[in-house]
Amino acid sequence: MKELFDYINKISPLSAETFTALQTTFQPLELAKGDFFIQSGVCAQQIGFLKSGVVRAFFLNQDGKEYTKQFFVGPCLVGAYSSLLTKQPTKIAQQALTDCVLLVANYKQLEKNYDNYHDLERLGRKIAEKYFLEKEQKEIEMGLLDADKRYIIMKEKFPAIESIVPQYYVASYLGITPTQLSRIRKKLKII
Amino acid sequence: MKELFDYINKISPLSAETFTALQTTFQPLELAKGDFFIQSGVCAQQIGFLKSGVVRAFFLNQDGKEYTKQFFVGPCLVGAYSSLLTKQPTKIAQQALTDCVLLVANYKQLEKNYDNYHDLERLGRKIAEKYFLEKEQKEIEMGLLDADKRYIIMKEKFPAIESIVPQYYVASYLGITPTQLSRIRKKLKII
């Protein structure tokens, strides 16, 4: 539980009282490699704190084409955030790429506490703002940069990712095919 | 001021008291077509409520290439949100594409009120969450869809946009060149 406390406090500090109220709603959970934290099509109910492991969030369209939205590398929060917010079924699935250790909580229960704990509401705001900043960054990259530049940026952000996840997931994160990623890697090696 | 009140209440209702406190920080502002609400490179200080008019937010990279992140069609909020959050100079400029009527407020002053008014903090959370949802949607479109599909989606979302803004801004919103947009339009007309 200390890891969660430390992680949260870096985003927005909570009073001891608030954290105690929060604490009781979190339960331990373990995922084996390949397990889903959440499947596409269901309404998200849980938010998770990923203590260790790697999870990928991905979108699968009607043609069977996948887009890997994000890699979560613990410690961080996981969960189908947009589904939690909208109460609609999630279009984005989240799957463990390695064995994972988590703490999970029912999001509705957390939300209820917003009324009683102003500092928790602030945490909620800070988290939403943080997520917005991340999304905006990636949006700019996708709109403005070629895949090879996006690849370089990704390697700076997650230097180890290629040794953890298969190359076709990396390609899908970049919005390209494994073939094209192969070409880019080759090109960058030569340069 | 009523328009602002109505707009905000749809996102998250405020008490009369909170809204009164808020109200005093907003001042009227008019922008002529072509004016900048905020220039790239400066620290954003103001958040604006766009009563009427169209503003575009865009990113300009070192090569002089532009990416139009967003069209704001009033009534809605404008402002370099990421710069307001991070207190760093904005990389994203915002420019009036038509004459605009706004109410503007100093963001720091608003932020101060977060401490005193829980419902304002909630509004801040709801706005951040709303922005996140929009960004995530666009991210998926950019990662998964061809430009012609993105064009069709954009037309559904802003049916009038092409009659308001020049075509090269639309192209830049889609992450393509005017040339390519011209081809897509032609293709879609034939089909």
Add this chain to the structure above:
DNA sequence: TAGATACATTTACATATGTTAATGTAACTA
């Protein structure tokens, strides 16, 4: 060790998109 499995790379060709420059078109202006 031989085969199977899972993934990565390469090849050949097709399509989407970019670049540059020419041409078209409408609205404004002297």
Add this chain to the structure above:
DNA sequence: TAGTTACATTAACATATGTAAATGTATCTA
């Protein structure tokens, strides 16, 4: 009205990326 300005379209060619299939390369397993 003729020229100018601002923008859109088109043309010709180059590059980035996709698709499908073959090949390469580890690692696992019987």
